[in-house]
Amino acid sequence: MARSRPARRLAADAGLLVVALAFVLPLAWVLLSSVDPRAGLRVRVPDGLTTANFRAVLTPDITYTPLLNSLILCGGATALTVVCAALAAYPLSRFRSRFNRPFLLAILFATSLPITAIMVPVYALFVRVNLIDTFEGTILFFAASQLPFAIWLMKNFMDGVPRELEEAAWTDGASAAQSLMRIVLPLMGPGVAVVTVFSFVMMWGNFFVPFMLLLSPDRMPASVSINDFFGNRGAVAYGQLAAFSVLYSTPVILLYVLVSRRLGGGFALGGAVKG
Amino acid sequence: MTLWQRESGPETAVPAPGGPPGAERAARRTRARSLPLIRVLPLSPAVVLLLLFLAGPIAYCVFIAFTDLQLTGQAHSSFVGFANFTRAFRDDAFLNAVWLTLVFTVLSSLVGQNTLGLALAALMKRASKPVRTVTGGIVVTAWVLPEVVAGFLLYAFFRREGTLNAILDWLHLPRENWLFTLPILAVSFANVWRGTAFSMLVYSAALDGIPGEITEAAEVDGAGGWRRMWHVTLPMIRRSIGTNLMLNTLQTLSVFGLIWVMTRGGPGGRSQTLPLFMYEQAFQNSMIGYGTAVALLLLVVGSLFSVVYLRLLRTEV
Numbered sequence: 001m002a003r004s005r006p007a008r009r010l011a012a013d014a015g016l017l018v019v020a021l022a023f024v025l026p027l028a029w030v031l032l033s034s035v036d037p038r039a040g041l042r043v044r045v046p047d048g049l050t051t052a053n054f055r056a057v058l059t060p061d062i063t064y065t066p067l068l069n070s071l072i073l074c075g076g077a078t079a080l081t082v083v084c085a086a087l088a089a090y091p092l093s094r095f096r097s098r099f100n101r102p103f104l105l106a107i108l109f110a111t112s113l114p115i116t117a118i119m120v121p122v123y124a125l126f127v128r129v130n131l132i133d134t135f136e137g138t139i140l141f142f143a144a145s146q147l148p149f150a151i152w153l154m155k156n157f158m159d160g161v162p163r164e165l166e167e168a169a170w171t172d173g174a175s176a177a178q179s180l181m182r183i184v185l186p187l188m189g190p191g192v193a194v195v196t197v198f199s200f201v202m203m204w205g206n207f208f209v210p211f212m213l214l215l216s217p218d219r220m221p222a223s224v225s226i227n228d229f230f231g232n233r234g235a236v237a238y239g240q241l242a243a244f245s246v247l248y249s250t251p252v253i254l255l256y257v258l259v260s261r262r263l264g265g266g267f268a269l270g271g272a273v274k275g
Numbered sequence: 276m277t278l279w280q281r282e283s284g285p286e287t288a289v290p291a292p293g294g295p296p297g298a299e300r301a302a303r304r305t306r307a308r309s310l311p312l313i314r315v316l317p318l319s320p321a322v323v324l325l326l327l328f329l330a331g332p333i334a335y336c337v338f339i340a341f342t343d344l345q346l347t348g349q350a351h352s353s354f355v356g357f358a359n360f361t362r363a364f365r366d367d368a369f370l371n372a373v374w375l376t377l378v379f380t381v382l383s384s385l386v387g388q389n390t391l392g393l394a395l396a397a398l399m400k401r402a403s404k405p406v407r408t409v410t411g412g413i414v415v416t417a418w419v420l421p422e423v424v425a426g427f428l429l430y431a432f433f434r435r436e437g438t439l440n441a442i443l444d445w446l447h448l449p450r451e452n453w454l455f456t457l458p459i460l461a462v463s464f465a466n467v468w469r470g471t472a473f474s475m476l477v478y479s480a481a482l483d484g485i486p487g488e489i490t491e492a493a494e495v496d497g498a499g500g501w502r503r504m505w506h507v508t509l510p511m512i513r514r515s516i517g518t519n520l521m522l523n524t525l526q527t528l529s530v531f532g533l534i535w536v537m538t539r540g541g542p543g544g545r546s547q548t549l550p551l552f553m554y555e556q557a558f559q560n561s562m563i564g565y566g567t568a569v570a571l572l573l574l575v576v577g578s579l580f581s582v583v584y585l586r587l588l589r590t591e592v
Contacts, residue, residue, distance in 0.1 A: 008500075012401035019395060020410040023417055023468060025438050026428035033431075041437045080324075088321035091314045103318075105585060110329060112522065112581040114529035116550045117573040120557045120566045121336035122328075124344065144328030147321055176313050205421030207532035223423050227536070238431070245424045256419045 030242045039239035053243035062225075062240075063247060070221035070248075072135060073210065074203040077142035081199045082192065084143065085150035090180050092151070093158035094166075104155070110148035119212045126213060133215040142209060146199045153198070157191025158184060197259045201252045222248045333574070340568040346561035359568035369569065371544055372552035376528070379463055379548050384527040387467035389520060392474020396482055397504065399475075411475075418472030426536025429465035430454070433537070458538045458546035465533055470526065474519050481515035482508070514587065521584040528577055549573050 025043055033039035034053055036046035057063050092100055122141060123132070131137030161184050169179045185192060203209075207223045214220055226248065229241040340359060344352035363369045395414065399407045417425065432438045433453040440450040453461045485508065493507045509516070531550040534540060540547035540555065547555070549569060557566025 008401055009403055012398045013403055013406045015398050016395065016402050016406050016410040019391070020406075020413050023410075023413045026425075026432045026468065027413065027416060029431055029438060030424070030428055041431045041434045042441045043438045084321040084324060087317040090317050092318075095314050097314065108585060108588070109578075109581050110325070112525045112577070112584055113333075114525060114573060114577040116529035116531050117553070117570045117577060118329075118332045118336055120553060120563060120570050121339060122332045123557075124339060124563055124567075125332055125335050140324065141328050144324045147325060147329075151321060201419065205423075207421075207423045207535070211532075223421055223532075226423055226427070241427060245427060249420050249424050252421065253416060253419055256415075 030245050033239055033242035034246045036239055036242075039242060041238060053237075053239040054247075056237070057240050057244045057247070062228075063222075063244065065218060066220060066222040066225040067248065069219060070204060070223065073138055073142065073221050074200050076135070076139040077146065077203055078196060078200045080139065080143040081146045081150045082154075082196050084147060085154040085195060086180070086185060086192070088151050089154035089158045090176070090184070092155045094163070104152070107148045107151050111152060115145050116208055119208055123212050132213060133219065135219065138210060138213045141213060142203050142206070145209070146202060150195050150199055153195050154191065157188045157194070160191070161187045193259060197255050201255060204252050336567055336571055336574065339564055340571040342564045343562075344564040344567070346558065346563055352564065355564070359565050360572075362565065363568060363572070368544060368547075369552060372547050372549050372569075375459055375546065376548040378459055379466070379530075380524055380527050382460070383463040383466035383470070384523040385520065387463065388470045388474045388523050388527075389516075391467060391471045392519070393478045393516075395471070395475045396478035397508075399479060400482055414475060415472045417468055418470065420469075422469070422532040423536050425465065425469045426533045429461070429468060429533075430537045433461045433465075454538055455542055458542065462534045462537055462546050465537060466527060466530060469533065470523065473526075474523060477515055477519045478512070481512040485511050517587045518584065521580055521587065525577055525580050525584070528573065528580075 029041075029043045032043060032046055035049050035051070036044070037048055037050040037052060039046075039053070091097075092104065126132040126137055126141075131140075165187070166179045166183055169183050174182070205223065210221050211224050214224070217225075222244075226241070226244060229244065230236055339352070341354055341356060342352040343355045343358070395410070399411065402410075420428075430437075434440075435450075435452045435454075439453065443450045451457070489511070490503060490507060493503045529550060530548070531554070534546055534548060534551055538546045540551035544552075550573070553566045553569040553573065555566075556569060557563050560566075
């Protein structure tokens, strides 16, 4: 017979804590170094707390402009993604058509394509059509690359809204557009929130797309500008790098916590992994 | 070429078929209740975006992979047939990148993220709530962090003066300059650190889906922990395993930022996976055509995995 329950629980706890300890070390480094006046590369308890690192990076050049650029890029692209996905999901969820299945299969196929692989041709294409180094071009590409997954999620959430409610609105004379805006979308509020947050978080952390499609330093989002801590500024100030990392990462972590609190742990996965 | 490029959008309607023209569609419709416009119009912004910015580049990728397009100072590019591909298979640096991509994928995705994710999910079923919450929170935080930040954190961890060597010193074990001697191992561990949460969440959901009676019945029959895992649990979640492996592998194939930040693919190309090789050829060596040919190979491999993934889902739905 297997060991008793308390013993098994203790073993499981111990196993998890070992993994947690290994995973927490890099996170501890960034948090401790950001307030350490003499931060190096290893985890250590600072001998004094300082806000000097944060004060040093909180300048327009280092923090405000890149974060604003990130916000414009990811905010714009997220808005575009969510609007297009909501519109596209509506007929896919509500009307039967022989095109739905192939369309959805194509969408699902596209969700798992390695976007990294097409960045070289996208660069070449953008040079040709003069979209290189523009916010518009990058926003449009971001939106297109996130769209397959957003449509897929949105359609699955929309399927959960009962048709009867909508049919009632139709008999009251509401148009399809009105019933989408007034009935379906409000009822799937959590679903829309998931798609929005997920798209935003994915783009906020994306390095390769802006790295390839933007050229001017003053247009770079935080994901690219963070590399300036190496190279341009001589000796690497690890404390400042850590402080910047904290500032740059906090928004997405807060967003994730906000959404997962409301919808439970693997929030986006229910729609993503199951068909 | 400009002409070709303009035409390339509509021609590639295969990956993302939109609605056909209204008239044709109306004729095909069997149950005509609402206007066809209402069915096609909402799809159009998404379809246009996907055609122009996703299908278009893929078609363009197929095209320039067969040319000698270069980054600068070249008026015309010409069609070179399969030259880029034959060249790739004779190029030691390319073969090295293929090998490293394989090592990176097998180590970090198949072995690392997948096994560790399953182990964490299985342990979490038994652990006490506070431990579960804390561990889950830490592992998921590593996943939510922006890719570049994760790269810097693990760069600091593996550097000669970094945390890992500090721990080894403390344990009186020999220290190592990880990013120099075993760069591919370091970036693989970095990818495990960053990506395990996904597998953990998938497997947690899958394990929650197993009815309690089944594991209890096995327990009553005297099956110990490992045997229960092997003969009962794993067969019951095999579809989740398939899906998870597929998505992990696709994700790992396209990792760029993490490796770029940690090693730039070096030293001496010893952590240069295919995405980094592609980037170097296209931009540092200015050979867009060659770089794109490599990209196309990556895309084909990705598509194959993607098709397998669709198959897996089809049996599940």
